[in-house]
Amino acid sequence: DVELTSDDPFVKSIDASIQAEVGVSLDELLNPAKVVNLERDLFNLRTELATLTGKVDLDIAGLPTDECDGGGGGEAADEIRQKIAKKEKDVALERRSVFRGWLKNVFLAQAVLSFVLSWIMASNPAQLFGGFDWFYSYNMDVSIKVLGFWWWWLFVVPSLRSRRPKGAEKKALDIAFLGTPLISIVAPALTKDTELIWGANLLVVAASYAFAFLTDGEDDDDDSGSNQPEWLKFIYKSLDFGTGRERGARQ
Numbered sequence: 068d069v070e071l072t073s074d075d076p077f078v079k080s081i082d083a084s085i086q087a088e089v090g091v092s093l094d095e096l097l098n099p100a101k102v103v104n105l106e107r108d109l110f111n112l113r114t115e116l117a118t119l120t121g122k123v124d125l126d127i128a129g130l131p132t133d134e135c136d137g138g139g140g141g142e143a144a145d146e147i148r149q150k151i152a153k154k155e156k157d158v159a160l161e162r163r164s165v166f167r168g169w170l171k172n173v174f175l176a177q178a179v180l181s182f183v184l185s186w187i188m189a190s191n192p193a194q195l196f197g198g199f200d201w202f203y204s205y206n207m208d209v210s211i212k213v214l215g216f217w218w219w220w221l222f223v224v225p226s227l228r229s230r231r232p233k234g235a236e237k238k239a240l241d242i243a244f245l246g247t248p249l250i251s252i253v254a255p256a257l258t259k260d261t262e263l264i265w266g267a268n269l270l271v272v273a274a275s276y277a278f279a280f281l282t283d284g285e286d287d288d289d290d291s292g293s294n295q296p297e298w299l300k301f302i303y304k305s306l307d308f309g310t311g312r313e314r315g316a317r318q
Contacts, residue, residue, distance in 0.1 A: 073093075073094075077128075078093070078103060080128070080129065081093055081102065081103060085102075088162065089162060096161065096165060096166060097161070097164040097165065098161055098164065102161045102162060105154055105157055105158040105161065106158060108154055109132075109151060109155065109158065110128070112147055112151050113127050113130070113132055113135040114135075116136055116144060116147045116148065116151065117135040117137065119143055119144045120136055120139055120140040121137040121139075122135060122137045132148075132151050136148070166231065171230045174226050174229040174230045175226070175227070175230060177222070177226040177229075178226035178227045181222040181226055185215050185222070185223060186215070186265060188211050188212065188215030189216050189218075189261045189262055190261070192207070192208055192211035192212060192215070193208070212261040213255075213261060216254075216264040216265040216267075217248075217251050219268040219269075220244070220247040220248045220251060220268075223272075224247055227240055228240045234283060235279040235280045236276070238279040238282075238283075239275040239276040239279035239280070240275070242278065242279065243271060243275040243276075246271040246272075246274075246275060247268050247271055247272065250267050250268050251268065254267050
């Protein structure tokens with residue numbers, strides 16, 4: 068299977084049609100990968116329908132279903148028409164589902180709330196949970212403190228990444244998403260001070276931003292990552308899953 072990237076002509080044609088129809092780019096949709104997959108499926112189904120109905124030499128790209136359907140074709144063609152109709156409804160809905168600014172603000176607020184909550188958990192969890200009997204009965208103080216500094220990797224950084232930043236900020240958060248769990252794993256071997264470990268995670272995130280913005284422009288944040296080693300490109304591509312930047316379509 069060949070993965071479809073943003074440079075693929077098929078993906079570019081989808082992007083152009085969405086911009087003409089909705090006024091936003093493919094990356095600004097809620098589920099860009101799903102749109103690409105649906106469009107890929109429709110292309111294949113229309114190709115199959117054209118073959119079954121006698122339009123064997125037709126160039127399917129960019130054509131609506133009715134122009135790919137020569138009529139007839141029996142039950143097999145009818146089944147394909149039903150599949151096409153369903154996928155056309157799905158893709159029409161997805162193409163209009165835009166990742167709005169207010170949703171980005173929700174993720175930002177979630178990150179800020181997680182930031183504050185994680186500090187309280189790592190420093191003084193009794194402030195939050197001291198009123199519950201289970202907190203003392205099960206000696207949850209240490210467990211919640213540990214969860215507090217892991218909160219960086221579990222919620223703070225993912226919430227910021229969910230805003231789908233681009234350029235230097237995306238690079239910074241990719242680095243932070245790799246660096247914070249490393250700190251949370253290694254630091255407890257050096258210190259049991261959960262506040263200090265929480266602070267180390269903060270420093271990693273701050274350093275990631277500093278590094279990304281200071282080196283911004285050196286690689287132009289290109290999707291191809293031509294100046295990056297293969298292992299690093301693989302890691303960054305893996306990190307894109309779940310943030311809306313993945314294409315996910317194969318042909």
